[in-house]
Amino acid sequence: MTRDSVLIVEQLTKRYADFTAVADVSFTLGRGRTLALVGESGAGKSTIGAVVTGLTSATSGRVELVAEAGAADRRTRRGSRLQLVPQDPYSTLDPRQSIGSALDEAVTLAGRMSRADRSARTTQLLDLVGLSSEHARLLPRSLSGGQRQRVAIARALAADPDVLVLDEAVSALDVSVQAQVLNVLNRVQRESGTAYLFITHDFAVVRQIADEVLVLRGGRAVEYGSADQVLGAPEAAYTRSLLDATPRPGWRLPSAG
Ligand SMILES: Nc1ncnc2c1ncn2[C@@H]1O[C@H](COP(=O)(O)OP(=O)(O)OP(=O)(O)O)[C@@H](O)[C@H]1O
Numbered sequence: 001m002t003r004d005s006v007l008i009v010e011q012l013t014k015r016y017a018d019f020t021a022v023a024d025v026s027f028t029l030g031r032g033r034t035l036a037l038v039g040e041s042g043a044g045k046s047t048i049g050a051v052v053t054g055l056t057s058a059t060s061g062r063v064e065l066v067a068e069a070g071a072a073d074r075r076t077r078r079g080s081r082l083q084l085v086p087q088d089p090y091s092t093l094d095p096r097q098s099i100g101s102a103l104d105e106a107v108t109l110a111g112r113m114s115r116a117d118r119s120a121r122t123t124q125l126l127d128l129v130g131l132s133s134e135h136a137r138l139l140p141r142s143l144s145g146g147q148r149q150r151v152a153i154a155r156a157l158a159a160d161p162d163v164l165v166l167d168e169a170v171s172a173l174d175v176s177v178q179a180q181v182l183n184v185l186n187r188v189q190r191e192s193g194t195a196y197l198f199i200t201h202d203f204a205v206v207r208q209i210a211d212e213v214l215v216l217r218g219g220r221a222v223e224y225g226s227a228d229q230v231l232g233a234p235e236a237a238y239t240r241s242l243l244d245a246t247p248r249p250g251w252r253l254p255s256a257g
Contacts, residue, residue: 005066006031006162006195007052007082012061014047014219021047023219024061027212029163031068032193036206036227039216040242045199047219049167052197053084065162083156087168090148093140099126099151100136106158125154128191129184146177150184157188167199175204182208203246207231215239 007029014022022044029035037045050056052063065081086092093102103122126136129150140148149169156164166185170178186209188194198209206213206227213230215223215238223236234240 004031005029007197008062008064008066009048009052010062012048012051012063013059014051014056015059021219022051025216025221027214027224029195029197030211031162032189032195033211034189034196034198034209035212035214036198036200036210037214037216038200038203038206040201043216044219045216046167049084049165049197049199053082053165068162081161082163082165083159083161085152085156085164085166085169087171090140093148093151095140097139098136099138099140099143102151103136103155103158106155110159121158125157128157128188129154144177145173146181149173149181153184153188157192157194160192161194163195163197165197165199168201170205171200171202178205179208185209203231203243215242
């Protein structure tokens with residue numbers, strides 16, 4: 001755990017009528033770090049993401065976005081400091097809008113008004129996620145799934161946020177494309193210092209991206225620690241059972257015959 005925290009969640013509970021989706025969950029995301037929220041379907045991962053991004057309110061508990069120490073951060077809107085990358089960028093990209101135009105719009109919303117500055121920032125964002133100005137001219141349907149997810153990441157980074165909440169952001173991609181997008185995310189984090197709250201059901205993905213891991217079951221935290229500890233020496237029987245069900249690096253299907 002780092003001392004420089006960017007997001008603090010304390011005793012978060014979310015109830016829908018008399019059903020408790022998230023119960024008393026606490027965690028801290030360090031600046032420039034990646035915390036994976038991992039668990040099976042229905043564990044409460046997306047609900048935590050929705051509360052953190054302000055899409056829904058908590059029943060009780062506290063969510064705090066911490067301003068950088070010493071920085072006179074005038075960006076008071078949560079949206080500029082925390083951005084969501086959804087699983088399916090198709091749902092948020094306008095099919096009639098070119099990639100360049102979509103990014104330009106995000107950069108404009110982020111408050112960069114001069115046209116030359118906007119264009120330079122768009123080029124920089126494309127470059128950051130490994131796309132070129134050729135891609136900027138294309139419509140979303142002309143891109144592959146991995147390229148579209150890169151665009152979604154670039155767009156989320158336009159406001160230079162402190163935190164990206166990535167909700168199953170690579171789950172729909174083939175494993176090799178997944179690895180490319182995870183490499184992009186790792187590089188972006190090194191270059192920009194953005195912290196990631198990374199929501200996934202997949203321990204193979206957790207292995208490639210996380211510094212810290214919180215394992216959820218039925219809305220409750222069952223294990224929370226460094227990725228090395230949780231993946232290498234899990235304490236909870238539930239974590240061990242999830243890990244046992246995950247193919248390890250080098251794992252192969254037994255050959256037939
Ligand atoms: N708006 C809602 N009204 C009632 N129950 C809800 C609502 N949203 C989520 N839930 C319930 O809360 C629980 C947690 O859902 P959540 O989507 O957070 O889980 P998850 O871990 O993200 O699972 P998945 O990976 O399947 O999305 C589930 O049992 C779900 O049915």
